[in-house]
Amino acid sequence: xxxxxxxxxxxxxxxxxxxxxxxxxxxxxxxxxxxxxxxxxxxxxxxxxxxxxxxxxxxxxxxxxxxxxxxxxxxxxxxxxxxxxxxxxxxxxxxxxxxxxxxxxxxxxxxxxxxxxxxxxxxxxxxxxxxxxxxxxxxxxxxxxxxxxxxxxxxxxxxxxxxxxxxxxxxxxxxxxxxxxxxxxxxxxxxxxxxxxxx
Amino acid sequence: xxxxxxxxxxxxxxxxxxxxxxxxxxxxxxxxxxxxxxxxxxxxxxxxxxxxxxxxxxxxxxxxxxxxxxxxxxxxxxxxxxxxxxxxxxxxxxxxxxxxxxxxxxxxxxxxxxxxxxxxxxxxxxxxxxxxxxxxxxxxxxxxxxxxxxxxxxxxxxxxx
Numbered sequence: 001x002x003x004x005x006x007x008x009x010x011x012x013x014x015x016x017x018x019x020x021x022x023x024x025x026x027x028x029x030x031x032x033x034x035x036x037x038x039x040x041x042x043x044x045x046x047x048x049x050x051x052x053x054x055x056x057x058x059x060x061x062x063x064x065x066x067x068x069x070x071x072x073x074x075x076x077x078x079x080x081x082x083x084x085x086x087x088x089x090x091x092x093x094x095x096x097x098x099x100x101x102x103x104x105x106x107x108x109x110x111x112x113x114x115x116x117x118x119x120x121x122x123x124x125x126x127x128x129x130x131x132x133x134x135x136x137x138x139x140x141x142x143x144x145x146x147x148x149x150x151x152x153x154x155x156x157x158x159x160x161x162x163x164x165x166x167x168x169x170x171x172x173x174x175x176x177x178x179x180x181x182x183x184x185x186x187x188x189x190x191x192x193x194x195x196x197x198x199x
Numbered sequence: 200x201x202x203x204x205x206x207x208x209x210x211x212x213x214x215x216x217x218x219x220x221x222x223x224x225x226x227x228x229x230x231x232x233x234x235x236x237x238x239x240x241x242x243x244x245x246x247x248x249x250x251x252x253x254x255x256x257x258x259x260x261x262x263x264x265x266x267x268x269x270x271x272x273x274x275x276x277x278x279x280x281x282x283x284x285x286x287x288x289x290x291x292x293x294x295x296x297x298x299x300x301x302x303x304x305x306x307x308x309x310x311x312x313x314x315x316x317x318x319x320x321x322x323x324x325x326x327x328x329x330x331x332x333x334x335x336x337x338x339x340x341x342x343x344x345x346x347x348x349x350x351x352x353x354x355x356x357x358x359x360x
Binding site: 001 | 203206207210211214215218219236239240241242243244245248249261262264265266268269272290292297300301303304307308312313314317319322323324325333334335336337345349350353354357
């Protein structure tokens with residue numbers, strides 16, 4: 001159907017709809033009271049709680065820093081503290097980016113752009129998050145062994161455990177592959193939106 | 200006039216706009232109903248910030264289009280509609296030819312990209328290029344270029360058929 005034919009059909013429909021009023025005050029007011037539970041609000045709250053837990057853990061590490069008496073332990077503890085300090089901030093910033101879409105104030109282009117960019121940042125952050133979390137998991141082992149058991153794993157480490165390293169790397173590789181695969185569609189869709197806007 | 204009264208009056212005067220946008224963006228009756236309610240809800244949420252700020256219809260189109268775009272991308276909609284049984288949202292023209300043409304038209308529009316979907320909708324609503332530019336945020340020249348591309352796409356769709 002060409003545009004001119006569409007315009008004729010649309011105009012006919014608009015005229016008919018003008019005559020066919022369906023809404024009452026009651027229905028309209030009922031619609032204003034619906035309760036949408038925003039997924040982003042829920043995630044934002046969970047991330048805030050997570051952030052508090054991270055900072056508490058960081059303070060515990062900082063307060064007990066003297067316990068880490070070798071360079072290897074100190075470096076591990078410092079890296080742990082850095083991750084605990086930076087990750088929550090990055091995470092909250094990314095989620096806030098997603099929440100910035102304001103459908104009542106923005107125009108169509110701004111809405112699409114903000115949405116697509118926010119989503120892209122979110123996916124990129126999730127990928128980074130997997131890598132950092134894995135590193136954090138590895139660092140936590142010697143740090144917590146020293147903190148709670150007064151055991152220096154760097155000295156008592158069984159060389160046979162070295163065999164586990166390649167398996168861990170394979171596991172990490174699989175994890176990154178899986179996360180990338182999961183978000184591929186979302187990322188592609190965001191790219192398409194941004195390309196559409198630029199065209 | 201009370202806020203509720205002013206709002207219900209605005210919605211009643213423009214209920215056709217919301218209906219048409221819901222039908223363009225959603226193909227099932229259930230989703231159309233959910234989107235319709237979401238648009239009304241978002242309009243209500245932004246009603247205070249709107250008052251006296253811009254032309255009512257410009258603001259309505261803007262909010263409705265934005266809501267339609269984000270509605271389709273909500274990963275999980277929980278507890279969306281408040282069971283409004285009286286909201287039927289039907290339009291069945293007496294003329295079977297018109298009905299067929301409308302179905303064909305909606306199918307063609309749904310094949311367009313999100314940007315073009317919004318632009319063609321405003322064009323069909325009889326909006327001038329300037330107003331389409333104000334609502335969508337694209338420049339007037341971009342709107343004009345896109346409209347000529349849309350016409351081309353529609354012709355291609357026709358040839359493919």
